Amino acid sequence: MMPSAAFARRRFPFDAPGYKTRSPAAMRNLTEDNMTDAVIAGIGEATDARLKEIMVRLVGHLHDFVREVELTEEEWLAGIRFLTAVGQKCDDRRQEFILLSDVLGVSILMDAINNRKPAGATESSVLGPFYREGAEEMAAGANLSKAQGGEPCIVSGRVTGPGGTPIAGALLDVWQTAPNGLYETQDPQQPDFNLRGKLRTDTAGRYEFHTVKPVTYPIPDDGPAGRLLGALGRHSYRPAHIHFIVSAPGYVPVTTQIFTEGDPYLDSDAVFGVKSRLVARYVRHETAADAVERGVTAPFHTVDYDFELVAEG
Amino acid sequence: MMPSAAFARRRFPFDAPGYKTRSPAAMRNLTEDNMTDAVIAGIGEATDARLKEIMVRLVGHLHDFVREVELTEEEWLAGIRFLTAVGQKCDDRRQEFILLSDVLGVSILMDAINNRKPAGATESSVLGPFYREGAEEMAAGANLSKAQGGEPCIVSGRVTGPGGTPIAGALLDVWQTAPNGLYETQDPQQPDFNLRGKLRTDTAGRYEFHTVKPVTYPIPDDGPAGRLLGALGRHSYRPAHIHFIVSAPGYVPVTTQIFTEGDPYLDSDAVFGVKSRLVARYVRHETAADAVERGVTAPFHTVDYDFELVAEG
Numbered sequence: 023m024m025p026s027a028a029f030a031r032r033r034f035p036f037d038a039p040g041y042k043t044r045s046p047a048a049m050r051n052l053t054e055d056n057m058t059d060a061v062i063a064g065i066g067e068a069t070d071a072r073l074k075e076i077m078v079r080l081v082g083h084l085h086d087f088v089r090e091v092e093l094t095e096e097e098w099l100a101g102i103r104f105l106t107a108v109g110q111k112c113d114d115r116r117q118e119f120i121l122l123s124d125v126l127g128v129s130i131l132m133d134a135i136n137n138r139k140p141a142g143a144t145e146s147s148v149l150g151p152f153y154r155e156g157a158e159e160m161a162a163g164a165n166l167s168k169a170q171g172g173e174p175c176i177v178s179g180r181v182t183g184p185g186g187t188p189i190a191g192a193l194l195d196v197w198q199t200a201p202n203g204l205y206e207t208q209d210p211q212q213p214d215f216n217l218r219g220k221l222r223t224d225t226a227g228r229y230e231f232h233t234v235k236p237v238t239y240p241i242p243d244d245g246p247a248g249r250l251l252g253a254l255g256r257h258s259y260r261p262a263h264i265h266f267i268v269s270a271p272g273y274v275p276v277t278t279q280i281f282t283e284g285d286p287y288l289d290s291d292a293v294f295g296v297k298s299r300l301v302a303r304y305v306r307h308e309t310a311a312d313a314v315e316r317g318v319t320a321p322f323h324t325v326d327y328d329f330e331l332v333a334e335g
Numbered sequence: 336m337m338p339s340a341a342f343a344r345r346r347f348p349f350d351a352p353g354y355k356t357r358s359p360a361a362m363r364n365l366t367e368d369n370m371t372d373a374v375i376a377g378i379g380e381a382t383d384a385r386l387k388e389i390m391v392r393l394v395g396h397l398h399d400f401v402r403e404v405e406l407t408e409e410e411w412l413a414g415i416r417f418l419t420a421v422g423q424k425c426d427d428r429r430q431e432f433i434l435l436s437d438v439l440g441v442s443i444l445m446d447a448i449n450n451r452k453p454a455g456a457t458e459s460s461v462l463g464p465f466y467r468e469g470a471e472e473m474a475a476g477a478n479l480s481k482a483q484g485g486e487p488c489i490v491s492g493r494v495t496g497p498g499g500t501p502i503a504g505a506l507l508d509v510w511q512t513a514p515n516g517l518y519e520t521q522d523p524q525q526p527d528f529n530l531r532g533k534l535r536t537d538t539a540g541r542y543e544f545h546t547v548k549p550v551t552y553p554i555p556d557d558g559p560a561g562r563l564l565g566a567l568g569r570h571s572y573r574p575a576h577i578h579f580i581v582s583a584p585g586y587v588p589v590t591t592q593i594f595t596e597g598d599p600y601l602d603s604d605a606v607f608g609v610k611s612r613l614v615a616r617y618v619r620h621e622t623a624a625d626a627v628e629r630g631v632t633a634p635f636h637t638v639d640y641d642f643e644l645v646a647e648g
């Protein structure tokens with residue numbers, strides 16, 4: 023990947039002449055002006071080069087931030103307490119630092135940088151904190167929902183390579199919330215692995231599964247990340263979506279989300295993840311006859327979405 | 336306080352014409368280039384102005400960091416796990432985020448920004464994570480040490496205002512490690528509030544207390560902050576010091592540390608806190624006669640250090 027313009031403009035302190043010969047005496051009587059160089063100079067020469075690059079930039083930005091806002095001791099302590107609370111909110115089922123990264127746009131920015139795609143290929147979106155490994159592989163047409171409630175929905179489409187070449191045997195790892203807006207890992211009332219499953223495409227590259235129509239939901243806002251959203255006057259809603267990881271041998275896997283046309287939060291997603299080409303049209307079917315033909319109950323929805331993968335290498 | 340030069344050079348995105356009229360449609364199809372503006376534009380107009388300023392700068396620096404290093408997903412996840420571990424290492428007796436702030440030079444930078452002093456006034460240094468409120472006020476000459484071991488030490492000096500005017504009744508809140516390098520809060524073997532105490536100056540502005548000679552010690556390096564130090568090829572030692580908060584009515588209190596002349600870590604303090612004018616000379620006394628006269632046992636040390644406070648207002 024190409025370094026960004028900002029990267030190219032910036033000078034590394036350790037590129038400066040004399041960097042390696044900096045005297046350790048510089049580590050005393052440090053001031054606002056030379057503190058950053060001193061911390062960077064303290065990094066040992068045997069340090070992994072990538073870790074060093076990351077830490078040089080991190081320390082530089084952290085110090086610039088403190089200098090620019092002239093952070094007070096009270097504000098610093100509030101920051102320490104906030105970060106501590108974020109860490110302590112994390113457990114086996116909740117990752118509050120990922121949530122914080124999501125609501126500050128860091129996750130989707132990182133996603134964009136790591137998943138630059140050619141035109142036509144399905145765009146990526148954030149994995150989010152609710153992915154769970156080990157979902158069951160199901161037959162085509164299987165129902166991901168193991169519980170009652172919600173409007174039935176049939177999701178189908180194709181997985182192709184560039185130019186629409188069908189990919190047989192592609193794997194779709196799918197997960198979504200229940201009609202109450204909660205993933206099964208957030209909700210002890212739901213069956214284990216409810217609304218999670220893996221599907222494979224047929225020889226024509228087609229996939230199909232039954233589920234319930236995804237709903238708009240708030241991200242968990244009862245912790246520090248939610249308090250921050252509140253203080254910033256932001257809501258915590260995400261537009262309805264279904265998560266997919268689509269993979270096939272010889273192709274670059276894509277982690278993405280398919281959103282619902284008409285959702286009121288498409289333009290104010292709490293985690294900034296919406297792309298127009300990831301928005302799909304859900305068709306509502308009202309009649310019992312249609313429902314019987316498709317093996318569901320009315321009213322139900324159908325949605326058709328095609329994924330296009332990029333060839334590896 | 337004056338904004339720094341870096342602050343003055345930088346343009347706030349929200350200073351740009353049209354900022355307030357940004358369309359919410361900008362929140363869809365975000366890219367590496369416009370993500371930062373979108374996150375900032377999402378901050379509500381009713382948000383506290385200072386919080387907004389802090390968050391605008393924070394998001395800007397965080398995003399610039401991610402773009403400049405082109406942070407990979409694996410590195411991002413390593414960062415998430417590191418921060419989570421830092422938060423989960425914190426408890427009633429340990430504040431790993433303060434330790435992280437200390438070893439990255441953030442605490443001492445923030446200290447420098449918030450405690451700019453005129454020439455002659457005693458410089459500040461970091462509070463550190465081991466301060467404890469509620470230490471007992473002791474009579475002049477009292478011994479802070481409630482345990483055996485260590486070389487006796489008599490600390491004395493004056494607290495003055497500008498120009499050497501003595502301050503009577505100034506309060507010195509003092510704390511230090513035991514001879515094993517641990518603060519009493521880190522060490523269940525030590526008596527409660529061992530090596531912590533408050534002293535007042537007499538009418539001549541003089542103070543005196545007995546203690547044990549402070550030792551060089553490593554900051555707690557069995558947690559994530561310590562692992563980071565290791566990965567950066569840095570040691571975890573601090574030069575020996577005694578912590579003081581010196582205050583008096585009508586004067587700006589100073590939080591500082593008095594270091595020991597000759598300590599091998601004065602020029603490589605793990606938390607970057609040493610200033611030459613905070614280094615004091617410990618005089619070693621060998622004879623039993625001297626010891627008897629001063630009410631201690633030989634060998635013992637004496638150190639004399641004067642604090643100069645800045646008048647308020």
